[in-house]
Every structure is written in C-alpha cells, then in structure tokens.
Amino acid sequence: MTDLTTRNEFIARHIGPREADIAAMLQHLGYDSLEALTASVIPDSIKGTSVLNLPEGLSEADALAEIKAIAGRNQLFTQHIGQGYYPCHTPAPILRNLLENPAWYTAYTPYQPEISQGRLEALLNFQTLISDLTGLPIANASLLDEGTAAAEAMTFCKRLSKNKASNTFFASKHCHPQTLDVLRTRAEPLGIEVVVGDERQIDDVSAYFGALLQYPASNGDIFDYRALTERFHAANALVAVAADLLALTLLSAPGEFGADVAIGSAQRFGVPLGFGGPHAAYFATRDAFKRDMPGRLVGVSIDRFGKPAYRLAMQTREQHIRREKATSNICTAQVLLANIASMYAVYHGPAGLTRIARRVHRLTAILAQGLAKLGYSAEQVHFFDTLTLTTGARTAQLHAQARAMRINLREIDGEHLGLSLDETTDQAGVERLWELFAEPGQSLPDFAELAKNVADRLPEALLRQSAILQHPVFNRYHSETELMRYMRKLADKDLALDRSMIPLGSCTMKLNAASEMLPITWAEFGNLHPFAPAEQSQGYQQLTAELEAMLCAATGYDAVSLQPNAGSQGEYAGLLAIRAYHHSRGDHQRDICLIPSSAHGTNPATANMAGMRVVVVGCDARGNVDIDDLRAKAAEHQARLAALMITYPSTHGVFEEGIREICAIIHDHGGQVYIDGANMNAMVGLCAPGKFGGDVSHLNLHKTFCIPHGGGGPGVGPIGVKSHLAPFLPGHGHMARKEGAVSAAPFGSASILPISWMYMKMMGGEGLKRASQLAILNANYIARRLEEHYPVLYTGGNGLVAHECILDIRPLKDTSGISVDDVAKRLIDFGFHAPTMSFPVAGTLMIEPTESESKEELDRFIDAMIAIRQEIHAVENGALDKDDNPLKNAPHTAAELVGEWSHPYSREQAVYPAASLVDGKYWPPVGRIDNVYGDRNLVCACPSIEAYQDA
Incomplete structure (x- = not known):
C-alpha cells in the first residue's frame, strides 16, 4: 500500500553515510551500534546531561512553508532611516552567481592560498576599492561591521599614538549612535575614557590620544576636518574617520585631508540591509601602520615559477602570535560580503559608482528644496544624502503619518526627525515624501522645475579632485556577460565544499543545504532596516525567539x-x-x-x-x-x-x-x-x-x-x-x-539566522543527535584507518577521539625531511583542501570530516593520505629524491605539466596520483607560493599591468 504520509528526508540528505556504510564503519571500529560507540566516547560523568527536547524534524517543503509564513510577518516599508544602513540594488548577476553560488559561499578562509586564488583576487579588488576611495595606501580584507571597526580604530590609535600620557579618546557626537555604543563597550574594560562631544567646540586637543569623526556626519552635515586634523596631529593624537564609501566618490578622501585611519561599512555597495547584517566593514590606514592593522590583509607574492600569486600577508591574525598580549581578536572577516561589494564596484566601475552617487545627491538636493517650499528647511547647509529637519510639535504626527504611508523616517527626538535617500530612491519616492510633509490643501512642489534649477549642496572646498578605480579590473566587466564570466573564472580557481571534502579540524566544514540558504535572499528578510519600529519586525522577532529556544535546548x-x-x-x-x-x-x-x-x-x-x-x-x-x-x-x-x-x-x-x-x-x-x-x-x-x-x-x-x-x-x-x-x-x-x-x-548578522533555524527545524532533536554521533563516527573511522600510517596524537580513555583527530607529522620530518606544509600542498594534487595545519600543535594536521561526508569521500581522503605516506616512504628509502619529489614540488600546475619536465618522477605521478582524478581533476592555478617574498615586497592593492609583467 502506498505511504501517504509526508516524509522528512532531510536528515538522510544532511548526513553523508548510508546505513550500510555506518554498519561497515562501526564494524571497523569494533562496535555494533552508534549508541555503543557514543557511550565509549562520552565520559560517564557527563552522560545524561543532554536536554535536547525538540520535536520531530520537518520536511524541507514544510520547513520552507513555515519560515515563509514567519517572513510574511515582517512589513516592508520604504526605508529612509539611514544611520549607516541604506537600501540598495544587488545586481542580479552578483546575486545569482556569487551570493547564491556554493562555489563562493562554501569556500573556507584562504589560509591555503594556492587553492584560493579566486576569492583572494576578489578581496584584493575590495582592498583596492577601499584604498582608492579613502585615499589611504593600505586597506584590509574587511572587518565585522562599522561599530566594531570603529572600536578597532580606537585601540589601534591607542597603540600607535605618541600622546602616551592620555587615556582618553574623543568621539564626535555626529557619529552613528550604535557606533558610540560599541565604542563605550570596548573602552570600559581597557580603562579607556570615551568623551563624546561636538568636534567644532574642542578647546584642548592635547587631552586625547585619538579621535573618531564621521564623514558625512550621521545627521547629514559635511564638515571640513582639515584644520581639526592638523590640530590633533600637532598634539600627537591620531585621527580616524568613519566615512561613507558612496559619498567618497564625490567628496575629498579622508587620506587627502590627513586622516590616519578610515573605517566604515561597504553595505550600500550591493549588500542587502538584512535587519543589520552581515555587512563588510572596511579599515584603511597609512603604510607606516600596516603591521599594526587589525584583521586580514591580502598581498601579492610569487609562486615557485616566479609568477604573481595572492596570499594572506603578514599573518595579521595577531591573536595567534601574541596570545594574551594581543589587542584584537578579529579572527572573522566578512569575506562573502566584501566580495559582493567588490563585484558591485567592478560591475559599475568608477563612472557608474559616481553616477549613482550624483543621482542620490541630486535627488536629496531636490527633496530639500521642495521641503523648504513646504516650510521645512534642512538644518544642513551642505549634505550628501541625509537631512535633519526641525519638525516641532508635528514630529510624532509625521512619524505616524509616514508609517500609514508605509514609510520609515529616522527618529531623533521630539522636535526633529531625519531622512536619508539611497540608490533605490526615484522621483516618485521624493514626491511621496513631499506629500507626507505637506499640510492639507498645500500644493506640492514641481519636481521637473526644481530639477532644472536646484544647485548641488556639496561643499566646494571638499569636492573630490583625485581619480578613483583606474585599474583595468574596474573598467572592463561592465556587461553582464563579461561579469558572469569573470566571476566564473575566479570561482574555477578555487577549491570549495562544492568540489570536495574540506577536512578542517576545529572549523567544521559541513553541508550548507540549499533549503537552508533559500530564505536569506527573500525580500522579507533582506530589506528590513535594523532600526525599523518593532511592530514591523514581528517575523524576525518570532524567528529569533524560536532559534534562541532551540539553542537553549541544545546547550542546556x-x-x-x-x-x-x-x-x-x-x-x-x-x-x-x-x-x-x-x-x-x-x-x-x-x-x-x-x-x-x-x-x-x-x-x-x-x-x-x-x-x-x-x-x-x-x-x-x-x-x-x-x-x-x-x-x-x-x-x-x-x-x-x-x-x-x-x-x-x-x-x-x-x-x-x-x-x-x-x-x-x-x-x-x-x-x-x-x-x-x-x-x-x-x-x-x-x-x-x-x-x-x-x-x-x-x-x-x-x-x-x-x-x-x-x-x-x-x-x-x-x-x-x-x-x-x-x-x-x-x-x-x-x-x-x-x-x-x-x-x-x-x-x-540577522539575515543569516534563517539558515540555522531551518537546519534545526528540519533535523529535529533526533536528527541533531544523529548528526553528532555521525561526526564522532566519521572522525574515529579516519583515525583508525590512518593510525598505522601516521601517529594519532591524542585519544580519550578508550582510544577514541571526539569529532576530530590530530595526525603527528613531526616524526616524518625527522626521517624524510617532508614537512607538514609538504603534505598539505600535496593534498591539493589529490583535489583536497588540507586539514588544519600546525594547530593546536606545530607540525600536525587536525582532521574533522563532519557528519555530512559520505563513506566514499572519507575513503577517497584516507586513500590520498595513505598514498602520500607511501611517497614519504619512498623519500625515506631513497626511491624518491629528498629535494626533488612530488611532495616538495606540490602542488603541480597544468602549465608545468605541458612545459619542460626535469623532475625524476613522472608527470602522471605528479598530477594523477589517484585513478579517480582522471574523471574530475582540480588544477591549482599557481604553484607553491613564496610567503617570505610576499612579506618583503608587500603589495596589497591591485598592481599595475606593468608590475604584473615585471614579476
């Protein structure tokens, strides 16, 4: 009889091994069930502490229907709140071919640069974009958000300021309020005093080791900071400027008026609002300060053939080097979002970005002129896209009326309100705002007439004179065909989870299911401003409350x-x-x-x-x-x-x-x-x-x-x-x-929370438990099969590991000269990302297979590791040369294969060390990269074509 019940097939789709595979792996380990294996791994003292009382998992269709209903509770108004968050258009080719493309979103941090050249190039484009717009010579590969970037700038200034007697940081009252809040949080435990005030009224700048200014100001003003910056410098203080990237296409760059640091958000370069995140922040500074810059930095080096290649430069993740002396724990960037922003700039180019900015400004100037005719003069003489209006007794009524028209304005206080325009604003949007502010019976301004006569409201003395984005990458890919092919070319250079297992210990590279990813690009989640009134975000409130409850159930x-x-x-x-x-x-x-x-x-x-x-x-x-x-x-x-x-x-x-x-x-x-x-x-x-x-x-x-x-x-x-x-x-x-x-x-980062909600809803309590059990099974299967070839460094009381195992390569270095680096690079020839290298113990590989990998993939990885061990044996016994062998020369490129071959081993051994590779070979685009050269010759923006040719 046909089963008419809806089946939850997701658990079996998330978990890689089939039932027969599970039985075979358990037999290899000497256990008859997952429960028996788990009982041997989990210490007796903590058995029975799980309180995971979640209902049965939903099918993918049912979960998507449920989250669609939740999304429908969010109300999508026209957003004029501003305050660092702006509606924008994500170009469709970027949405489809990058944000929704697993080749981009399942990739790992580019610590193995030979298999990360595509995303590293996109990040170098991002750094070039930031450096060009800010007028500062070096920019990092993104930080978490504008608020935390400002906090990093504060501690950066504290470290580098010559005003060592001061423990006080000045922050302009014109900074975004949320930025000031994050600054205060970061400052208090460090004993830093944050003074918030009006930068135009500072008497004694010598009291401060540094300052943060907003450009344009949060309220819309554009201040000339040249003289103030000189005063701070004369007092040995450093100046950080939080700057709007779109405005910088029209305004003088912070580096041009003396800023030491520029920070901000790249959100309005094609990244959805997403109720506040994730968005890529940026951080740019002077060349002299590069070694103190927080976060990650992409640089240009050369590979073993002398060809240009990208890598993370200077290993700026200082917490791994300085440990308790570190002043930053930024170990996560916003790479996917930085890459969206960089592709947005590539697609539009300098002329396109400037055109968008001019259009936004012109619409704001027309809006301001029309509002003046209606009796509301902007407080700003000069502005880019934001106005502050004195609305007096009408303030509450205007907010209520705006919401009735499905418009959000910025709440300032009982006497004032603010509004910001953006890339999505058009003539109809401006006219609706006039309609909102007009008294009953008052005639509306004539848009066409104002458009002919309204002057720009940017300050003449601060108009941008310098060129931006002159590198060819920003001036070629302006048709959709060209951009699509460029993104495909970059993706093809990389090894991500869509190609093969990424067995990174401590980093858990598991399946990111398509059904989990679908909701993040829905408008109901993507187009909501984080400071929208609470009644408009009922869907997000339900989603976060349910996710918090599920996480409490999982953790106790x-x-x-x-x-x-x-x-x-x-x-x-x-x-x-x-x-x-x-x-x-x-x-x-x-x-x-x-x-x-x-x-x-x-x-x-x-x-x-x-x-x-x-x-x-x-x-x-x-x-x-x-x-x-x-x-x-x-x-x-x-x-x-x-x-x-x-x-x-x-x-x-x-x-x-x-x-x-x-x-x-x-x-x-x-x-x-x-x-x-x-x-x-x-x-x-x-x-x-x-x-x-x-x-x-x-x-x-x-x-x-x-x-x-x-x-x-x-x-x-x-x-x-x-x-x-x-x-x-x-x-x-x-x-x-x-x-x-x-x-x-x-x-x-609210807009990606639906991913975890979907995962937990579809897995349910039993599915989540089974995922943990399979993670443990897969790790122990790998450890057991490899232990006769490599020492497993640590095991528990029953000779078992948890969800990851550490292989010790150090003894092999002593007997063969083969290092953990050589093993990692040789794995590239087998089509694998290396496991976590030299952490937590130098000279080791930490392997975590996750529950999502099939037994076939586990065996393919194990076979690769065994084959590599056999090659090391060949080095040990002299069958392979100790210096010129497949491990020391790995990875091998296609260009090397068709060139002159002088190695004592065959081309076939170099690039097809396993028969399975013949059917689907990943070709690394570069040979092994010279890290020392890259640090000694630091280039962190797109080099000129001449520089490429010289290299």
Missing part, C-alpha cells in the same frame, strides 16, 4: 544572545557577562582568567580585551588540562579568580574525563566557567555544557549550525548563559537593555 543554558556576529565576538560577550556579574556583586577585584595552554589563540586575546589577566594552565601528556596545576592556580588566585576559559571537547579533539571536576574547582574558588563552544558539533543531543558545569558558552552558528563560511565570513557567535548571567547579555540602544553592545545591530 537558560538564555541566549544572538548579537555577536563572529565567534570571537561571542567569546568577548561571554567574558563581559562574567565581568559584569562579578562587578554586580562587588567583586571588582576578580580579574584573573585561567586558560589551558592548548586553548584557541582567540581565548587569551579575548581575556585581554575584557580587562582580565591571563594565567596559563598546563596540559598533561595526553593533551588534557592538568587538574593538579588547575587546582593549585585556582587556589593561588582565589581572591581574584574571575573565570576559566576551556574548550570542550578539548582543542586536542578529545572528551576530557575530568570536565565536571574542572568546573567544580573553579566554582569552589568563586570563578565562572566559560566553555568555548567551537566544538559543539560533537555534543548536540549527547551532552549539554550548561548542565555539566558551564556558566556561559559561545556557539559558532557558522560551524555546528550550518551557516557557511563564505570564504572567511559571515559568521555568527551567539552566547548561551545560565540564568544568573542573563541580565548581563549584550544590550543595544534599540533593546530593553541599553548597555553592552558588541555589534552595531541589535541582532548582529
């Missing part, structure tokens, strides 16, 4: 904040909650954070940013926390103990048996336990950190809960807390709690 915590827009920000928000909790109890002296030596580099950096002092706890020979050392240090620092930061399962990829005892020791000495949730992928449905001793954890939604990496961002790093910490979750000016904002928008 009592409350969740979705605001942190990266894992690093989640760590930071978690420690701030702990700090605020201690302060609320009068324990201001509690500032010691214990961190195991095996911890992620972000952990000590975060503790430093949160105003805590790091004390390192040792690990034993098996990679576990040394409990005796922990107990001794907790006792020694009892009076000042604030927190322990611990990753679980451990950074070494095992479930530590003593986790409950570890948590109890900290609590007994008055501290709080921060459990880094980076490895939650192994725990969902099996054990819950909020139930076995954690007080707070951050979660990586871009790992465990399926938001894709996007080439190194977007990410979401929410925190879950026990009830006593809930009052100290991040606040925001648009939330009930006003203090403690860690991101510019109340819900951080």
Whole structure:
C-alpha cells in the first residue's frame, strides 16, 4: 500500500553515510551500534546531561512553508532611516552567481592560498576599492561591521599614538549612535575614557590620544576636518574617520585631508540591509601602520615559477602570535560580503559608482528644496544624502503619518526627525515624501522645475579632485556577460565544499543545504532596516525567539544572545557577562582568567580585551588540562579568580574525563566557567555544557549550525548563559537593555539566522543527535584507518577521539625531511583542501570530516593520505629524491605539466596520483607560493599591468 504520509528526508540528505556504510564503519571500529560507540566516547560523568527536547524534524517543503509564513510577518516599508544602513540594488548577476553560488559561499578562509586564488583576487579588488576611495595606501580584507571597526580604530590609535600620557579618546557626537555604543563597550574594560562631544567646540586637543569623526556626519552635515586634523596631529593624537564609501566618490578622501585611519561599512555597495547584517566593514590606514592593522590583509607574492600569486600577508591574525598580549581578536572577516561589494564596484566601475552617487545627491538636493517650499528647511547647509529637519510639535504626527504611508523616517527626538535617500530612491519616492510633509490643501512642489534649477549642496572646498578605480579590473566587466564570466573564472580557481571534502579540524566544514540558504535572499528578510519600529519586525522577532529556544535546548543554558556576529565576538560577550556579574556583586577585584595552554589563540586575546589577566594552565601528556596545576592556580588566585576559559571537547579533539571536576574547582574558588563552544558539533543531543558545569558558552552558528563560511565570513557567535548571567547579555540602544553592545545591530548578522533555524527545524532533536554521533563516527573511522600510517596524537580513555583527530607529522620530518606544509600542498594534487595545519600543535594536521561526508569521500581522503605516506616512504628509502619529489614540488600546475619536465618522477605521478582524478581533476592555478617574498615586497592593492609583467 502506498505511504501517504509526508516524509522528512532531510536528515538522510544532511548526513553523508548510508546505513550500510555506518554498519561497515562501526564494524571497523569494533562496535555494533552508534549508541555503543557514543557511550565509549562520552565520559560517564557527563552522560545524561543532554536536554535536547525538540520535536520531530520537518520536511524541507514544510520547513520552507513555515519560515515563509514567519517572513510574511515582517512589513516592508520604504526605508529612509539611514544611520549607516541604506537600501540598495544587488545586481542580479552578483546575486545569482556569487551570493547564491556554493562555489563562493562554501569556500573556507584562504589560509591555503594556492587553492584560493579566486576569492583572494576578489578581496584584493575590495582592498583596492577601499584604498582608492579613502585615499589611504593600505586597506584590509574587511572587518565585522562599522561599530566594531570603529572600536578597532580606537585601540589601534591607542597603540600607535605618541600622546602616551592620555587615556582618553574623543568621539564626535555626529557619529552613528550604535557606533558610540560599541565604542563605550570596548573602552570600559581597557580603562579607556570615551568623551563624546561636538568636534567644532574642542578647546584642548592635547587631552586625547585619538579621535573618531564621521564623514558625512550621521545627521547629514559635511564638515571640513582639515584644520581639526592638523590640530590633533600637532598634539600627537591620531585621527580616524568613519566615512561613507558612496559619498567618497564625490567628496575629498579622508587620506587627502590627513586622516590616519578610515573605517566604515561597504553595505550600500550591493549588500542587502538584512535587519543589520552581515555587512563588510572596511579599515584603511597609512603604510607606516600596516603591521599594526587589525584583521586580514591580502598581498601579492610569487609562486615557485616566479609568477604573481595572492596570499594572506603578514599573518595579521595577531591573536595567534601574541596570545594574551594581543589587542584584537578579529579572527572573522566578512569575506562573502566584501566580495559582493567588490563585484558591485567592478560591475559599475568608477563612472557608474559616481553616477549613482550624483543621482542620490541630486535627488536629496531636490527633496530639500521642495521641503523648504513646504516650510521645512534642512538644518544642513551642505549634505550628501541625509537631512535633519526641525519638525516641532508635528514630529510624532509625521512619524505616524509616514508609517500609514508605509514609510520609515529616522527618529531623533521630539522636535526633529531625519531622512536619508539611497540608490533605490526615484522621483516618485521624493514626491511621496513631499506629500507626507505637506499640510492639507498645500500644493506640492514641481519636481521637473526644481530639477532644472536646484544647485548641488556639496561643499566646494571638499569636492573630490583625485581619480578613483583606474585599474583595468574596474573598467572592463561592465556587461553582464563579461561579469558572469569573470566571476566564473575566479570561482574555477578555487577549491570549495562544492568540489570536495574540506577536512578542517576545529572549523567544521559541513553541508550548507540549499533549503537552508533559500530564505536569506527573500525580500522579507533582506530589506528590513535594523532600526525599523518593532511592530514591523514581528517575523524576525518570532524567528529569533524560536532559534534562541532551540539553542537553549541544545546547550542546556537558560538564555541566549544572538548579537555577536563572529565567534570571537561571542567569546568577548561571554567574558563581559562574567565581568559584569562579578562587578554586580562587588567583586571588582576578580580579574584573573585561567586558560589551558592548548586553548584557541582567540581565548587569551579575548581575556585581554575584557580587562582580565591571563594565567596559563598546563596540559598533561595526553593533551588534557592538568587538574593538579588547575587546582593549585585556582587556589593561588582565589581572591581574584574571575573565570576559566576551556574548550570542550578539548582543542586536542578529545572528551576530557575530568570536565565536571574542572568546573567544580573553579566554582569552589568563586570563578565562572566559560566553555568555548567551537566544538559543539560533537555534543548536540549527547551532552549539554550548561548542565555539566558551564556558566556561559559561545556557539559558532557558522560551524555546528550550518551557516557557511563564505570564504572567511559571515559568521555568527551567539552566547548561551545560565540564568544568573542573563541580565548581563549584550544590550543595544534599540533593546530593553541599553548597555553592552558588541555589534552595531541589535541582532548582529540577522539575515543569516534563517539558515540555522531551518537546519534545526528540519533535523529535529533526533536528527541533531544523529548528526553528532555521525561526526564522532566519521572522525574515529579516519583515525583508525590512518593510525598505522601516521601517529594519532591524542585519544580519550578508550582510544577514541571526539569529532576530530590530530595526525603527528613531526616524526616524518625527522626521517624524510617532508614537512607538514609538504603534505598539505600535496593534498591539493589529490583535489583536497588540507586539514588544519600546525594547530593546536606545530607540525600536525587536525582532521574533522563532519557528519555530512559520505563513506566514499572519507575513503577517497584516507586513500590520498595513505598514498602520500607511501611517497614519504619512498623519500625515506631513497626511491624518491629528498629535494626533488612530488611532495616538495606540490602542488603541480597544468602549465608545468605541458612545459619542460626535469623532475625524476613522472608527470602522471605528479598530477594523477589517484585513478579517480582522471574523471574530475582540480588544477591549482599557481604553484607553491613564496610567503617570505610576499612579506618583503608587500603589495596589497591591485598592481599595475606593468608590475604584473615585471614579476
């Protein structure tokens, strides 16, 4: 009889191995069921702590129907709120071929540059765009949002300012309010005083080590900052300017009037509003300051053939180098969004961008002139796209009337309101605004007549004189055909999850299902302003409330904040909650954070940013926390103990048996336990950190809960807390709690939250548990099959790992001269991204297969690793030359294959080391890249054609 019930096929589609494969892998490990394997991996002390009481998963069709109904509760008004967020058009070819293309959104951070040349080129275009528009010679590959970029600028100025006596930072009252909120949050734990005032009325600039100015101002004014910048420089202070990129096509660049730093958002270059994110921030500075710049930097180097090649320059992720001395924990950029913005600039070119900006400004000038005829003169003499109006007693009525017309204006106070125009505004939009402001019976201005006569309202002295975007990349791809082919060419250079398994330990590159991705480009989620009135965002409120509840069920915590827009920000928000909790109890002296030596580099950096002092706890020979050392240090620092930061399962990829005892020791000495949730992928449905001793954890939604990496961002790093910490979750000016904002928008990267909602809804409680079990099974299958070829560095009590395993390459370096780098690059010839390299132990590979990979793909990877080991054997016994062999020369390019071949091994061994490659070979576009050359000859913007030819 035909089964007429709707079936949920998603769980089986998300999980790679079929039932027969699962049985075969279990048999290889010596277990008869997943439950038996899980019971051997999870320590007895935390068994039974899972509280994952979620309903059965929905089918893909049912989940999409449910989220469509939620989206329908969001109301789409015409947005004139501005304040750093503007409606814009995402060009259709960019939407379809980049934002919705898994070749772009499933790519990993480009730490293996030979297989990342496409996205690195797009990021170099972004850096060139920013450098050109800001007039500063070096720009990074994006930061998280404008607010956090401003906070980075503040601490950057603190490090570099010659005014060492000052601990005070000036911030203009004309900055966006959300930026000021994030500044205050970042400054307080570091002992920095933020003074907010009117920059036109500063008497003594010597009191400040730095300043932040907004250009154009948040209220619309355009101020001439040249003289003020000179005054700050004379006082040995540095000047940062938050600048609107579109306005900079018409206005003098910050670098041209003396700014030391320019920061801001690239959102209006084709990126949807998305209720606040994700959006790419930018950071540009002077060449002399490049080694102190936060975030990632793409540079040009050469490969082993002397040809130009891109790579991340200078390894600017300083938290991995300086650890507790770090001043930044920006480990996540917004690569996918930066690439959208860069392609927007490529598509429009300098003339197109300038045309958009002139059109926006002209419409604003016409609007202002018409409003003046209606009795509302703008407060600004000069402006770009934003006006502030004195509306007096009519203010509340105008807002109400605007909403009745489905228009949002900016709320300033009871006497004033603001409005901003944008790329999507047209003549009809201007006339509707006149209609809104006109008194009954008052005739409306004549648009055509005003358009003939209205003068520009940009300040003559600040009109841009310098050229922008002269590089050929911004002047060629202006037809859709050309742009489509350019993006395809770049994507073809890269290795992303749509081509093969990416076995990165600690980074969880799992399936990002198409049904999860669909809602993020729906207008109901994409076109909502983050500061729209609450009654217009009922859909988002339902979505976030339901996602928070599901995350509480998965973790055992009592409350969740979705605001942190990266894992690093989640760590930071978690420690701030702990700090605020201690302060609320009068324990201001509690500032010691214990961190195991095996911890992620972000952990000590975060503790430093949160105003805590790091004390390192040792690990034993098996990679576990040394409990005796922990107990001794907790006792020694009892009076000042604030927190322990611990990753679980451990950074070494095992479930530590003593986790409950570890948590109890900290609590007994008055501290709080921060459990880094980076490895939650192994725990969902099996054990819950909020139930076995954690007080707070951050979660990586871009790992465990399926938001894709996007080439190194977007990410979401929410925190879950026990009830006593809930009052100290991040606040925001648009939330009930006003203090403690860690991101510019109340819900951080809100528009990608539907991805995790869809994943959890479709998997349900049982599906999520099964995903964890398969992640553990797949990792142990790889470890068991490879252990006779490579030492597995750490295992748990039963000889098992959690969801990842570490292979030790160091002994092979001693016997053969083959390094972990050589193994990583040789994997490219097999069509694989390398596992995580030299973390958490130098000279090792950390492998995480995830639950999404099939047994066939696991076996293909295992076979590649075994074949590489056989090649190393050949080096060891002299069958392959110790210097001229397939590993030392990897990866091999197609150009090398057809050129003169002088190697003592065959072309076939070089490029077809496995028979499966004949059917689908990935060809790396460049040979191995020279890192030293790239740092010594730093080029971080699009080089000239002549420079390419010289190279």
